[in-house]
Amino acid sequence: MAKPGVNHVVTDARESFGKGAARKLRALGKIPAVIYGHGTDPIHVALPGHEIGLILRKSNQILDLDINGKSQLALVKDVQKDPVRQIIEHIDLVVIRKGEKVIVDVPIHITGESAPGTLANLDAPTVSVEAEATHIPEYFTVDIEGLEDGQHIYAKDVTLVEGSNLLSDPELLVIAVSTPRAAADAAEGDAAEGEATEAASAEAAE
Numbered sequence: 001m002a003k004p005g006v007n008h009v010v011t012d013a014r015e016s017f018g019k020g021a022a023r024k025l026r027a028l029g030k031i032p033a034v035i036y037g038h039g040t041d042p043i044h045v046a047l048p049g050h051e052i053g054l055i056l057r058k059s060n061q062i063l064d065l066d067i068n069g070k071s072q073l074a075l076v077k078d079v080q081k082d083p084v085r086q087i088i089e090h091i092d093l094v095v096i097r098k099g100e101k102v103i104v105d106v107p108i109h110i111t112g113e114s115a116p117g118t119l120a121n122l123d124a125p126t127v128s129v130e131a132e133a134t135h136i137p138e139y140f141t142v143d144i145e146g147l148e149d150g151q152h153i154y155a156k157d158v159t160l161v162e163g164s165n166l167l168s169d170p171e172l173l174v175i176a177v178s179t180p181r182a183a184a185d186a187a188e189g190d191a192a193e194g195e196a197t198e199a200a201s202a203e204a205a206e
Contacts, residue, residue: 031089040095056088059107063075076092104128111141124168129164131161151177
């Protein structure tokens, strides 16, 4: 499993709002965002586009925002993208404090290979956990080395980072190992052909 670090980001407070202002920001290589939570008034900021784009390649990233010289920890909650160009248009951030718990969906990464001829299907790409705000796992690693047809891994089998609690149903199917139908049919065909050959050989011997 991996833990993301805290990303220090210098940002600017926004005074202008609306679609026009947002377009101007994006033209300058910045991303409009809003920070909310803990009963505080929403804070509108402009984030550096290229830097944020690199950070968001990983999930559940924590930002240490420098807003006019003041530090504010925040968790990336929602990223809105243009459906066609996939350009980040807006980001929602939620205020977090050290020591508090937050609920996040953590991706599953598979390592190893299941038994020859089998296929490992990732049925649940994420599991939901409650974790310390500053110790959110980037992903959980599940080793499938040597697993055979019919074997399953459930949410309860995933090893969590210390301080995290599983919120997903423990019986949630995460990974299922199976034999692809085509391979199974081919194996059955080979077996039938072998039986037919043996029968023919027996008849010839008679």
